[in-house]
Amino acid sequence: MGRPLSVYDGGQAALATMHGKEQAFSAILHDIxxxxxxxxxxxxxxxxxTFTGEVPRKGTMLETVMAKARLGMTAMKLPRGLASEGAYGPHPQLPFVPGGIELVVLVDDVAGIIVHEHLVVDAPVFAHRSVAAISELEDFLTNNYFPSHALIVRPNLPDRVPGIIFKGIGSYCALDEAIAVCAKSSKDGKALVASDMRAHFNPTRMAAIQKAVRRLxxxxxxLCPDCDNPGFGLVDIETGLPCEECxxxxxxxxxxxxxxxxxxxxSRRRASDRASRASAAHCLFCNP
Ligand SMILES: [Zn+2]
Ligand SMILES: [Zn+2]
Known part of the structure; x- marks a missing residue:
């Protein structure tokens, strides 16, 4: 009732996740x-x-997220599968600021389509610091919302392979202990403390995935005005808004x-109204 017509009404899709991502997917996809x-x-x-790098990712983010969706489809024997994949690092536009991207996909073998959406995350809870003791983390813990957002601890310079790693740390007591163990087995006597980026340990990330799912x-x-398949949407932005000067x-x-x-x-739509012009600061001729 009150919902626009959806070709997915009453359908089912597998969601491949070990990290509780149904929290970000289920209600929205059911409601919309x-x-x-x-x-x-x-x-x-x-x-x-994995985020922690024990298993390096092969291929592009999109290839990984599609492969993940297919894992779920195979496991559930369903022709439709969902998955999400995130990447965090330095912000693409802002120096010294962390940023991220969340990619979500629906692989739909009924319609023969793959539809994806992404979200650029401007303020992720994503940080790391190497320390010898928990006392050096006071501001770090506040700024990174510990303990609601969990941490990972490992030796800063591991002296043997495979290194020790503690994940999903959500209490001061466990953090203190992990730092002691990791610092002891690090060549420089320090532990590397980092945000645990798995969705169920990082509510900020879970909320970002949820936003991406809403876009999806x-x-x-x-629906495509030509072939009626779902998933019609923005695929590209073309620059060239005319300069106000020249x-x-x-x-x-x-x-x-x-x-x-x-x-x-x-189909193309103007990105802004027809009368709008760019300031000369953005012009390729006036400000090359
Ligand atoms: Zn079409
Ligand atoms: Zn110009």
Whole structure:
């Protein structure tokens, strides 16, 4: 009732997760699309790569997230699968600021489509520091929302392989102990303390995934005007908004390009109203 028509109404999709991501997917997809999310019990998504680097990721983020979705589909014997994949590091636009990206996908073998959406995360809880004792972490713990956001501890310079690692640390007592053990087995006597980026240990990340899932759901409600398949949406931004001084192309967006995930249909929409002009600061000629 009150929901727009969705081709997924009453359907089911597998969600491959070991990290409680149904929290971010289930309610939204049910409310917006009428799609039920089922989580397979025995699945090892870590085999496709981990944040802590014990298993390096192969291929692009999109390849990894698609492979993950297919793991769930195989496990549940369902033709539709969901997955998410995140990457965190230095912010792409802002120096010295951490940033992240969350990618979510629906692999739909019924319609023969793969639809994905992403979210750029401007303020993740993602940090690390090497310390000899917990007393050096006071501001770090406050700034990174410990203990609601868990931590990982390992030796800063491990003196043997495989190194010791403590994950999902959510109490001062466990943190203190882990730092002592790791500092002792590090060549420099320090432990490396870092945010645990697994979704169920990092509520800020879980909320970011949820936002990306909402975008995915909205996209899945949008049908291609040509072939009627779901997933029609923004595929590209073309720059070139005319300069206010010389009328030449600027680096600001001129067109939003919308495309289908199945057929070749695209449509263009102005990124801003027709009268708007770019400041000369963004002009390729006035300010090369
Ligand atoms: Zn100009
Ligand atoms: Zn189409």
């Amino acid at each position: 699309l009428g799609l039920s999310v089922l989580v397979p019990e025995m699945i090892d998504t870590d085999a496709l790569g 759901a909205v996209r899945l409600l949008t 009328g030449g192309p600027s680096t600001l967006p001129l067109w939003e390009v919308y495309g289908c995930v199945k057929c070749k249909h695209v």
